[in-house]
Amino acid sequence: MSAFRRHSERASVGDIGDSRWLTVPGCKQVLVVAHSVTYLQRLRAVFSLLEQDPRLQVVCTVPPHQFGEGVHEALAALGIPVIPWRRAVRREFDLALAAGSRGTEQIRARLVRLSHGAGQIKVLRSAREGAASDGNAAGRHEAGTDEGRTAQAQAALRPPAMLSREYLLHEGRVVPAAVALSHERDLAELTRTCPEALPVARVVGDPCHDRIAASLRLRRRYRQALGLGERQKLVVVATTWGPSSAFGSFETLLPRLATELPADRFRTAVLVHPNVWAGHGSRQIRAWLTGFRRRGPVAIPPEADWRSILVAADWIIGDHGSVTSYGTLTSAPVLLARFPDHEVHPDSPAAALARTAPALTAARPLREQLRYAAAEYRRADYARIGAMLSSEPGRFNTNMRSLLYGILGLGRPAFAPVTAALPSPPPLDSWAGLPGSEAA
Structure with missing residues (x-):
């Protein structure tokens, strides 16, 4: 115990x-x-x-x-x-x-x-889907295709x-x-x-x-607290849980982050949904991610406050999870690594983001795609999605x-509640040697 x-x-x-x-x-x-x-x-x-x-x-x-x-x-x-x-x-x-x-x-x-x-x-999962959704059934359905339109129509029902x-x-x-x-x-x-x-x-x-919006002005402080250099860029990778999440493709995505992004210019923080940690066990998750972390990407533990890290990001690579949608409140361009139309309500912020953000592809170099996302980024487009959150x-x-x-049945305290800015995060390197992350 x-x-x-x-x-x-x-x-x-x-x-x-x-x-x-x-x-x-x-x-x-x-x-x-x-x-x-x-x-x-x-x-x-x-x-x-x-x-x-x-x-x-x-x-x-x-x-x-x-x-x-x-x-x-x-x-x-x-x-x-x-x-x-x-x-x-x-x-x-x-x-x-x-x-x-x-x-x-x-x-x-x-x-x-x-x-x-x-x-x-x-959306509410049907009894037929259950746990049978796999990487093929839950992969990306391109917007505008017959398959994508069918998945969106089914989700809308x-x-x-x-x-x-x-x-x-x-x-x-x-x-x-x-x-x-x-x-x-x-x-x-x-x-x-x-x-x-x-x-x-x-x-x-x-x-x-509200907490993220109240903290945007502290972006520079958060970056310094994370240990980022003046010329370093932070790529935040966010994944929800389940077979259709970006975590299912980490075995191909994380090596690219480690090998294609120079360590002196880029740092990568990986935000894994707490349900992934709980479902597989923290030791197993850290063991899976150990090799990648040694080459750069840092897995943020589930108890950490991810919101200040999101504010500090230069790019966000994500999926249909909430963290990716909250990323629209920041100034970071978003790239989608995965998006399962059949699991997402078509009127949700995540669906709106999928119609706006570029889709990550294995066919082109990662740095080229990051540059493209930055060049095509339009703050007004992302602000409209962020407004759908509240x-x-x-x-x-x-x-x-x-x-x-x-x-x-009580009177409220006689003062206005304050929406405080988020506290500064620990340095990224402080999460690099967590117990259970070493090879057995």
């Missing part, structure tokens, strides 16, 4: 909130439901709006989940009290926060559900997963007391996909959008805090 796991289990001993053991009794109880590291990262933007209020006690629970690896360690590092899932579902809370749906119908609290990514990108009846209803009942949305566009989609949830839908904006830019903290305190 790891030290982190022992720490988190010690934090869960006793009954957090039991007035017999509390020095500050009478607090309203807020339960954070952290299914995975990805969900926890999103929820931090929400519970951070509450935890300084002495009228509130924030605790966490970890439901069973296929991508739950690493959650206990992350919670231990944050110092949040943890209640075992089996006990959490037997207690009543004043408010619950979740970015996923699994098991939330068992929670005895008014639940606020929010999306865990940029916009509503991925399926709802975004997070707005589907499967995610929002249980036995015909709407589970959340509030569904927090990032964009007004989502209300129209919800009208089509799950109209029963419309009465509890609230447009609050997007926390990552219809309440800069107002997530204000809107979400108002929603939460309304559900709690």
